[in-house]
Amino acid sequence: MTVDSLSLLIALVAGLAFGGLVGWLAARPALTRYRTELKTERLLHTERLKSYQGAETTLREAFASLSAQALSQNNEAFLHLAESRLREAQAETTAGIDARKKAIEDLLAPMAKTLDRVDGEIKDAERRRTQEGASLLQRVASLDAVGRELQTETRRLVDALKRPGVRGRWGELQLKRVVELAGLIEHCDFEEQHTLNGNERRIRPDVIVRLPGGKHVVVDAKVPLDAYLRAIEAPDEATRQTLLTEHARQVRTHLSQLGAKNYFTDLPGSPEFVVMFLPGEMFFSAALEQDASLIEYGVERQVIPASPTTLIALLRAVAYGWQQQAIEENARYISELGRNLFEAIRSLAGHFDDLGSRLKASLEAYNRAVGSLESNVLVKARRFKELQGTQVGEALPNLEVIDRVPRMLQAPDLTDVLPFAEVLDGEEADRRVTR
Incomplete structure (x- = not known):
């Protein structure tokens, strides 16, 4: 560092110290005023603080009172609400329990009936078992007696069968x-x-x-x-x-x-x-x-x-042969009856044919007689009546010609068996052509 620099530094420090002193002297009245104002503000702040503390105490007391009152009211409302909800929940729970109880009872009722029925059946089965056991003992005793009797009878039968005559x-x-x-x-x-x-x-x-x-x-x-x-x-x-x-x-x-x-x-x-x-x-x-x-x-x-089984089978086959022979005999008898019936029908058809022919001849003779009566006799009788000029009785009746002919046999089953069937067929054909 040089001497010039040191001198400059000292001058700078001295200048700063002097400036600070001048500034302090200039600011001293303002500082006093600020201190007075600060003291006043502190006093005012202290009063305000006391006022705030009193208000705080009052507010605390008011809040405490309000809180206690609100808490009391809230507690009462809560208790009422809780009691109401508790009663509702208790009612719902009771209803639910009753419903579940009823559902369980309904579910268990058939089971209870079934158990009662099973218990009754078990008792009945036990009673029947006891009765059947007693009956079984009686039957066993009876079977034992029958077995002994059967053994005795079997021995007697064996002894009897040892004799050739009895065995045969x-x-x-x-x-x-x-x-x-x-x-x-x-x-x-x-x-x-x-x-x-x-x-x-x-x-x-x-x-x-x-x-x-x-x-x-x-x-x-x-x-x-x-x-x-x-x-x-x-x-x-x-x-x-x-x-x-x-x-x-x-x-x-x-x-x-x-x-x-x-x-x-x-x-x-x-x-x-x-x-x-x-x-x-x-x-x-x-x-x-x-x-x-x-x-x-x-x-x-x-x-x-x-043996008895095979002999029964053999004899059943023989019985079947007899049945077949009986069926054949019945068939022959039925055939003979049918033949006789056919001959009887054939004979009756011949009689009907002869009767029809005779009726036809009678009708033809009747028609010829009517024609002769009308053409010869009645004409003369009417003329005789006119010549007399008087009443000789009732008028002569008018006789009509019968234009109907007997119905001839037409069924082939009947006409084919008649004698001269071909001639009858020819006459029937001519009659149809004429009609």
Whole structure:
């Protein structure tokens, strides 16, 4: 820094200090005045502040009073409104609860009825179960008694069937029952001692079934059942199987014996087979279980083994044949009646034709007589009356010619069967041309 600069700076500072002093001196009166005004303003402000504070206190008190009053009024209004709303809400809630309660009751009412009904049905079922249980016990006791009685009767039946005579009679009764079920009683012979005299021998079949056309089928019911009846009472399975095998052998032997008798050779018009009837399904099935070739063996010897079921089917086929024969006989009878009726109608048509011809001839004779009467007799009678000049009685009646002719037979069904039908057709054609 140079001396000139320093001098300049000092001069500048001194100038500023002097200027500040001059300004302070010049502004001092104004400052005093401002201080006085400021003090006055402060006093005025203090008074105003006190006035404002009093007004504030008054306003606070007024606001507090108004607030308390408004709060009290608002509280009362709020309480009234709240009570009113509460009552309304309570009423709505009560109504809603009542409605829901009623809805729930309506919803549960059918369920309650159903539960009551189910409870009643359960009680009824329990009562019925108790009654049925007691009844079931009675039935079981009754069935037990019946079972014991049936066992006793079965034993008696088995003992009875062990006798050949009783067994044969029972088989014949079963056979007769089967024939009754098939509806062929009127076409079967049940002669116990029916004997046929064959070629140097005498045979005695159990049943002879008559077939349409004069044919016959022989049925034999004398099947040995000794082994089967003993098998029922077998003490163990091995003995039972042995006796059932013996039963099958007895059936096979009986097939051979029946085949050797050749019943059909002594009955003219009979099919070349004989039916061997087993009076129970169990007899046939037991034999087939032991010997499955029994049917083939019997057919080879012209013997057809049959249980009640198969014999009923066979006899039903025979019954159908009889029905067809009856239908054919009825058809022939109806045909004969129709032929006789046709002949009677033909004869009656001839009589009608003859009657019509005679009526026609009578009409023609009548017309000729009327013409002769009018042309000859009446003319002379009227002239005689005129010559007399007097009344001789009532006037002569006028006779009219009958111009109608009898209706001839025209139906082709009648005219075609008449004698001289072609001549009648020609006359009818001429008559139509004339008309």
